[in-house]
Amino acid sequence: MSFWPGLIEKYRTYLPVTASTPVVTLNEGNTPLIEAGYLSEITGEKVFLKYEGLNPTGSFKDRGMTLALSKAKEKGARVVICASTGNTSASAAAYAARAGLRCVVLIPEGAIALGKLSQALIHGATVIPVKGNFDVALGLVREISQKYPVTLVNSVNPFRIEGQKTAAFEICDQLGGAAPDFHSIPVGNAGNITAYWKGYREYFEHQKIRSKPVMLGFQAQGAAPIVNNRMVANPKTIATAIKIGNPASWQTATAARQESGGLIDKVSDNEIISAYKLLAQKEGVFVEPASAASVAGVLKLSKNGYFKKTGKKNSKKKIIVCVLTGHGLKDPDCALLSVKKPKAVPAKLENILKVMGL
Numbered sequence: 001m002s003f004w005p006g007l008i009e010k011y012r013t014y015l016p017v018t019a020s021t022p023v024v025t026l027n028e029g030n031t032p033l034i035e036a037g038y039l040s041e042i043t044g045e046k047v048f049l050k051y052e053g054l055n056p057t058g059s060f061k062d063r064g065m066t067l068a069l070s071k072a073k074e075k076g077a078r079v080v081i082c083a084s085t086g087n088t089s090a091s092a093a094a095y096a097a098r099a100g101l102r103c104v105v106l107i108p109e110g111a112i113a114l115g116k117l118s119q120a121l122i123h124g125a126t127v128i129p130v131k132g133n134f135d136v137a138l139g140l141v142r143e144i145s146q147k148y149p150v151t152l153v154n155s156v157n158p159f160r161i162e163g164q165k166t167a168a169f170e171i172c173d174q175l176g177g178a179a180p181d182f183h184s185i186p187v188g189n190a191g192n193i194t195a196y197w198k199g200y201r202e203y204f205e206h207q208k209i210r211s212k213p214v215m216l217g218f219q220a221q222g223a224a225p226i227v228n229n230r231m232v233a234n235p236k237t238i239a240t241a242i243k244i245g246n247p248a249s250w251q252t253a254t255a256a257r258q259e260s261g262g263l264i265d266k267v268s269d270n271e272i273i274s275a276y277k278l279l280a281q282k283e284g285v286f287v288e289p290a291s292a293a294s295v296a297g298v299l300k301l302s303k304n305g306y307f308k309k310t311g312k313k314n315s316k317k318k319i320i321v322c323v324l325t326g327h328g329l330k331d332p333d334c335a336l337l338s339v340k341k342p343k344a345v346p347a348k349l350e351n352i353l354k355v356m357g358l
């Protein structure tokens with residue numbers, strides 16, 4: 001195959017589609033696994049970045065949405081609905097536009113990043129800001145989809161998980177038919193950690209890989225219900241994508257943790273922003289804040305000696321894959337708040353040279 005046909009065609013045999021399923025695709029997937037030289041150096045391990053921000057709408061949600069919209073179209077749905085901290089709404093809006101379906105999105109008012117809001121709007125979705133947080137909005141769309149002929153495309157829709165599991169397949173394919181030793185991922189509603197673990201398990205069962213990774217999930221400190229084993233009524237974090245207090249896939253996330261011998265830990269907003277800037281300035285990779293949680297978590301564990309103590313007992317460097325779930329351009333406000341803003345100078349050589357330190 002000389003071009004990438006999208007993940008449904010690529011991984012068709014692993015997915016619940018038939019020859020008559022209409023494939024709604026933007027040729028999502030096939031994202032790069034980037035070697036992270038700086039992170040490898042400071043951790044002493046071999047770190048890779050799975051850059052999911054390079055999907056068509058700029059986040060991993062496209063993997064789930066290609067399948068969710070294909071299946072919705074197959075069953076004759078006219079309207080899809082979701083609640084979202086932003087990326088799900090952007091992706092649902094784009095894939096619904098492509099499928100010719102109506103899309104309705106509920107978002108927590110004032111709490112989603114600018115890029116995501118502009119995407120949902122320009123793709124023609126009916127955007128309904130709600131005076132409440134994500135968890136409240138998810139409750140509402142669940143109720144609507146039960147009472148009306150409206151298809152829910154949040155990750156409680158099993159086709160979302162099926163599509164998203166293909167990212168685990170890709171990582172193993174990219175590593176030459178092997179799973180990483182550790183898989184690090186931000187956790188919000190917990191659909192993605194569920195999906196990756198399912199993907200690794202299936203590749204293992206199909207003997208495509210000989211081991212499965214240890215799963216490392218990271219929540220933001222102010223939105224860490226799974227870590228604290230307690231719902232959070234008013235989640236708070238700069239990483240708005242994972243500002244979620246009652247994850248829908250809570251049970252399957254803790255199962256992934258337990259079955260893989262991994263952990264789900266929390267990272268502070270400061271740790272998230274440090275990792276966010278490190279990725280941009282040392283690796284050249286611009287992500288949104290939530291995505292940096294996977295790297296912040298690995299740095300935290302590395303400092304505590306975790307990778308030396310855990311996993312295979314040999315001196316070989318461990319392979320750690322950090323999932324970077326969304327593109328930095330999703331949240332330009334956060335970037336501008338994290339740096340010193342430049343001052344304008346007169347358009348004269350001497351002024352420019354002075355700023356350059358020449």
Ligand code: AN7
Nearest residue numbers: 084085087088188189190191192325326
């Ligand atoms: C960039 O868009 O929940 O644990 O409504 O956008 O599968 O929820 C987004 C989640 C991580 C967490 N990184 O994934 C939504 C939404 C980014 C995200 C997550 C999200 P899950």
